[in-house]
Amino acid sequence: MSIRVNPDLRNELIQFGIGDWNACYHCGTCTAICPLSEEGFLFPRKKIRLMQMGLQGPLESSVEPWLCYYCGDCTKTCPRDANPGELMMSLRRYLTSTYDWTGLSKKFYTSKIWELAWILFFAALVIISFLVILPSFGYKFTTELTAEGGVKLNSFAPIPIIEAFDWIMAIIVATLLISNILRMYYKIIWKNSTTKVSLWVHIREFWLLIFNFAVQPKFSKCDDKRYWGAHWFLMSGYTIMFIVIVVFLPWFQTEKILPVWDPQRWLGYYATFGLLFGLVIAIFGRLKKKDIKFRFSHVSDWLFLVMLTLTVITGIFIHIFRINGMPMATYVSYITHMAVLVPMILIEVPFSKWSHLAYRPFAVYFTQLKKNAVLK
Amino acid sequence: MDHKDSIGVFFFDLMGTVNDPINYSELAKYTLGFQQVLQAWHYSDFPWNEETIRKKIETNDLSKIIVAGALPGTVKTLFSKAMSMAGKNPSSVILVSFNEYGIWSDKEIERAKALLICAIRDIPYEIAAMPGDAPVNPATMIIGGGISGIQAALEIANGNTLVYLIEKTGTIGGKMATFDKTFPTLDCAACILTPKMVEVNQHPNIRLMSYCEVREVTGDAGNFTVKLLQKARKVNVTTCIGCGTCAEKCPATAPSEFDSGTTMRKAIYMPFPQAVPNKYLIDAESCIYLKTGKCRACVKACPVPDCINLDEPDKEVLIKVGNIIVATGYKTFDAARMEQYGYGKYPNVLAALEFERLLNASGPTGGNIHYRTQDKKGNWIFSTEAEKPEKLAIIHCVGSRDKNYNKYCSRVCCMYSLKFAHLILDKLPEAEVFEYFIDMRSFGKGYEEFYERIKEEGVSIIRGKTAKVEAKNGKLLIRGEDILRSELIENIVDMVILSTGLEPGEDTKKISEMLGIPTSDGGWLEEANYNTDPTGTFRGGIMLAGTCQGPKDIPDSVAQGSAAAARVIQNILRGRVTKDISGLTLEEIENHINEISPIQV
Ligand code: SF4
Numbered sequence: 018m019s020i021r022v023n024p025d026l027r028n029e030l031i032q033f034g035i036g037d038w039n040a041c042y043h044c045g046t047c048t049a050i051c052p053l054s055e056e057g058f059l060f061p062r063k064k065i066r067l068m069q070m071g072l073q074g075p076l077e078s079s080v081e082p083w084l085c086y087y088c089g090d091c092t093k094t095c096p097r098d099a100n101p102g103e104l105m106m107s108l109r110r111y112l113t114s115t116y117d118w119t120g121l122s123k124k125f126y127t128s129k130i131w132e133l134a135w136i137l138f139f140a141a142l143v144i145i146s147f148l149v150i151l152p153s154f155g156y157k158f159t160t161e162l163t164a165e166g167g168v169k170l171n172s173f174a175p176i177p178i179i180e181a182f183d184w185i186m187a188i189i190v191a192t193l194l195i196s197n198i199l200r201m202y203y204k205i206i207w208k209n210s211t212t213k214v215s216l217w218v219h220i221r222e223f224w225l226l227i228f229n230f231a232v233q234p235k236f237s238k239c240d241d242k243r244y245w246g247a248h249w250f251l252m253s254g255y256t257i258m259f260i261v262i263v264v265f266l267p268w269f270q271t272e273k274i275l276p277v278w279d280p281q282r283w284l285g286y287y288a289t290f291g292l293l294f295g296l297v298i299a300i301f302g303r304l305k306k307k308d309i310k311f312r313f314s315h316v317s318d319w320l321f322l323v324m325l326t327l328t329v330i331t332g333i334f335i336h337i338f339r340i341n342g343m344p345m346a347t348y349v350s351y352i353t354h355m356a357v358l359v360p361m362i363l364i365e366v367p368f369s370k371w372s373h374l375a376y377r378p379f380a381v382y383f384t385q386l387k388k389n390a391v392l393k
Numbered sequence: 394m395d396h397k398d399s400i401g402v403f404f405f406d407l408m409g410t411v412n413d414p415i416n417y418s419e420l421a422k423y424t425l426g427f428q429q430v431l432q433a434w435h436y437s438d439f440p441w442n443e444e445t446i447r448k449k450i451e452t453n454d455l456s457k458i459i460v461a462g463a464l465p466g467t468v469k470t471l472f473s474k475a476m477s478m479a480g481k482n483p484s485s486v487i488l489v490s491f492n493e494y495g496i497w498s499d500k501e502i503e504r505a506k507a508l509l510i511c512a513i514r515d516i517p518y519e520i521a522a523m524p525g526d527a528p529v530n531p532a533t534m535i536i537g538g539g540i541s542g543i544q545a546a547l548e549i550a551n552g553n554t555l556v557y558l559i560e561k562t563g564t565i566g567g568k569m570a571t572f573d574k575t576f577p578t579l580d581c582a583a584c585i586l587t588p589k590m591v592e593v594n595q596h597p598n599i600r601l602m603s604y605c606e607v608r609e610v611t612g613d614a615g616n617f618t619v620k621l622l623q624k625a626r627k628v629n630v631t632t633c634i635g636c637g638t639c640a641e642k643c644p645a646t647a648p649s650e651f652d653s654g655t656t657m658r659k660a661i662y663m664p665f666p667q668a669v670p671n672k673y674l675i676d677a678e679s680c681i682y683l684k685t686g687k688c689r690a691c692v693k694a695c696p697v698p699d700c701i702n703l704d705e706p707d708k709e710v711l712i713k714v715g716n717i718i719v720a721t722g723y724k725t726f727d728a729a730r731m732e733q734y735g736y737g738k739y740p741n742v743l744a745a746l747e748f749e750r751l752l753n754a755s756g757p758t759g760g761n762i763h764y765r766t767q768d769k770k771g772n773w774i775f776s777t778e779a780e781k782p783e784k785l786a787i788i789h790c791v792g793s794r795d796k797n798y799n800k801y802c803s804r805v806c807c808m809y810s811l812k813f814a815h816l817i818l819d820k821l822p823e824a825e826v827f828e829y830f831i832d833m834r835s836f837g838k839g840y841e842e843f844y845e846r847i848k849e850e851g852v853s854i855i856r857g858k859t860a861k862v863e864a865k866n867g868k869l870l871i872r873g874e875d876i877l878r879s880e881l882i883e884n885i886v887d888m889v890i891l892s893t894g895l896e897p898g899e900d901t902k903k904i905s906e907m908l909g910i911p912t913s914d915g916g917w918l919e920e921a922n923y924n925t926d927p928t929g930t931f932r933g934g935i936m937l938a939g940t941c942q943g944p945k946d947i948p949d950s951v952a953q954g955s956a957a958a959a960r961v962i963q964n965i966l967r968g969r970v971t972k973d974i975s976g977l978t979l980e981e982i983e984n985h986i987n988e989i990s991p992i993q994v
């Protein structure tokens with residue numbers, strides 16, 4: 018099989034942040050120093066080679082960029098300042114854009130204006146819904162308080178409507194993600210004509226996927242365990258929030274002021290703490306730029322952090338204002354919260370940085386499949 | 394001169410000097426002081442493109458353009474095109490390259506002005522700034538007694554003039570004296586060097602001053618006064634018979650410099666058996682008497698009366714010379730800086746010079762390769778009682794071609810690594826030898842053939858630099874990537890040899906300041922012209938030889954030693970020496986230009 022060379026590939030990749038594509042002189046230091054690189058799945062050097070030579074096909078069917086957790090060891094020891102760690106990060110952005118069949122991901126990654134415009138568009142939709150559309154159906158702001166002195170949030174943002182809306186959003190996002198993961202599967206496993214993976218292997222290895230999602234054992238193999246901890250808190254907080262909001266909204270968005278020991282409050286507090294902890298470390302890291310993983314920030318990295326922070330802070334405000342009976346403040350926080358949350362979920366999750374929450378565990382799964390593959 | 398010239402000056406600063414930026418407005422003012430110059434622009438004044446520049450040419454009716462700054466060549470076509478678009482002669486674009494003349498900051502602004510006046514008045518800078526001559530003192534000083542210094546000293550002395558050869562350590566011979574074999578001929582290094590060293594010592598025209606340092610150089614080309622510090626050897630060089638009785642009795646030890654620390658020597662010592670001068674000396678830092686006032690064992694043991702004088706003081710010596718050759722050499726990269734290789738942590742990770750001594754018949758094991766082991770006191774030593782290693786790995790480019798350390802290629806390490814591989818197989822025919830390299834630089838005469846030969850000898854030469862060395866079950870685990878086969882390498886070996894690169898010798902910075910010779914990238918002394926005058930410097934009467942100018946192998950160092958000597962002999966035969974290049978002041982250059990081509994009004 019001949020391989021097509023795309024001489025423009027590197028120019029394309031520059032838009033995703035690869036930096037100096039030509040600096041690497043292939044000494045192999047990065048591959049050997051990388052704690053995650055292993056026989057059969059060697060990176061980063063091999064991927065840099067594909068990129069330099071414009072071998073788009075093999076690059077797109079690579080699973081390796083997803084196996085890198087950006088510990089920065091390679092960048093630290095690279096004798097050519099080729100910055101292999103950031104290169105792998107950029108390749109992840111690029112791969113995200115190739116899995117996405119809508120083409121929006123590429124647009125978002127390569128044009129700040131596009132991404133911002135869409136975010137603002139969705140934010141505006143949310144604000145208009147709350148200020149104009151919902152009130153016209155009779156859901157009004159009310160300054161009346163509940164018997165306990167809390168804000169009547171549910172009459173302003175009626176649970177059935179919000180819940181229906183949540184589900185619609187979840188279905189859209191899930192459809193996009195699942196179709197993209199199928200494309201990822203096609204590129205990495207299916208199209209690979211030399212190996213064959215049996216159905217049984219597919220099933221047997223599936224548990225790994227769940228395990229990987231929950232624990233991220235690969236990340237913990239990096240020498241610096243701090244980020245594994247921070248990332249784990251962030252991710253678990255996020256997952257809990259996601260589940261309670263989509264699946265258990267009536268239980269979560271309540272007008273009752275529950276006692277402090279109620280599990281609903283505990284879960285909420287834990288998730289908030291997890292998110293905040295992870296965020297603070299990431300933001301400080303990126304601002305201080307001391308660690309290599311935080312030295313280079315693409316616009317998408319910052320957008321992600323800023324939006325998530327805003328969501329968490331407004332979420333906290335809603336909680337405080339609501340139980341203290343401050344209706345207007347609650348509503349304003351709620352609308353802002355939704356105005357950030359909705360575009361974040363609709364844009365960041367399927368098309369941008371957040372999609373890694375799906376691609377990464379699947380990449381580990383696919384890697385496992387490849388390891389178990391038999392030669393055809 | 395064409396007094397009808399109407400000139401526009403464009404300042405271009407691509408490199409954007411960060412510290413002490415060049416004051417372009419002052420330069421502009423200077424050029425506008427000439428009636429031919431109509432206007433001067435800086436590239437930040439307006440966006441430069443063919444169209445905007447053409448407009449400037451047309452509105453000012455410019456007949457000649459001067460583009461001055463760093464790398465002006467990059468915009469030359471822009472100006473030539475604009476000139477022809479405006480119907481002017483496209484070849485009337487004159488470039489004034491600041492970087493070519495060493496103008497990097499505002500400190501050199503006078504030279505920048507001199508270049509500009511030359512461009513305005515159409516006189517080559519080389520002519521306008523041509524330095525004058527001075528009479529020359531026929532004596533020559535050579536700083537450094539390594540192979541380049543020795544070569545230069547012999548060439549000049551054989552031409553029947555006086556040479557002072559100043560050597561910092563107790564012996565001449567330099568790094569080459571410590572080598573076992575030379576590449577690619579596999580000659581015995583000592584066998585070719587020792588006769589030269591002896592010749593230096595016996596030469597009637599060479600004043601060998603060992604254990605001596607240059608402290609101050611004053612004066613100018615042709616007439617330098619040099620203040621030397623003759624450190625006290627504390628052993629009389631004329632009467633010492635080199636019997637070594639003193640050292641036998643001396644209780645104090647220190648690591649041997651000659652053996653790269655692989656053996657110990659006494660405080661009173663001869664650097665190595667063939668040292669020149671072949672006499673003992675005392676290292677004040679390790680001598681017990683000089684630290685505590687008690688001992689004098691050597692004095693009691695010495696059979697020659699009054700030969701050892703422990704209280705001999707250092708002396709200052711003044712000499713007068715006309716020419717100076719700098720041959721201060723290199724030091725090797727400190728491998729401990731690259732923690733990933735475990736040098737200093739694992740006793741059997743060796744730096745190149747250590748391994749060189751291990752191979753050498755005069756080294757710690759008499760030329761046999763043995764492990765470094767612990768003696769009864771727990772010190773790590775080389776001893777013939779230890780086992781012999783069976784698997785050895787050589788790692789290239791340690792500290793070289795690496796932006797974290799030195800970005801240049803040290804030139805010699807590929808070849809000496811191949812030489813190591815050959816010598817290992819020579820001494821341990823059953824051993825397995827691995828070389829990990831990035832690119833094989835076998836550029837010299839006979840070098841590629843040498844490489845081919847080593848490959849045929851069965852050495853595993855693997856493309857891919859090693860990333861780290863770790864201890865594993867008392868052995869050394871190497872992790873790397875085999876680039877050509879795209880495989881991870883995990884190789885367990887007995888001994889690792891690091892091909893440490895070359896760095897300017899410790900004193901290079903001091904010498905550079907003392908003599909007023911700038912250093913270039915990497916800290917090497919800067920030559921007058923990389924291509925056409927690699928031996929000369931900006932200072933008249935001061936020449937460079939050997940590795941102080943940049944990494945070099947032995948043949949190149951010797952060649953440059955001879956070349957520097959030729960320059961000195963030329964000056965002596967002519968009886969005059971050219972003064973410092975760019976030594977003229979701006980005013981002198983202006984006057985010179987006015988002499989050559991008086992202004993016509
Ligand atoms: S990225 Fe750096 S460390 Fe990796 S192979 Fe290239 S030059 Fe070597």
Ligand code: SF4
Nearest residue numbers: 051085087088089091
């Ligand atoms: S950043 Fe860390 S995990 Fe990623 S390729 Fe480099 S060394 Fe491997």
Ligand code: SF4
Nearest residue numbers: 643680681682688691
């Ligand atoms: S006086 Fe110094 S050099 Fe002489 S024997 Fe004692 S320690 Fe050694």
Ligand code: SF4
Nearest residue numbers: 790793802803806807
């Ligand atoms: S000579 Fe060889 S080993 Fe030495 S720096 Fe150059 S490439 Fe590396």
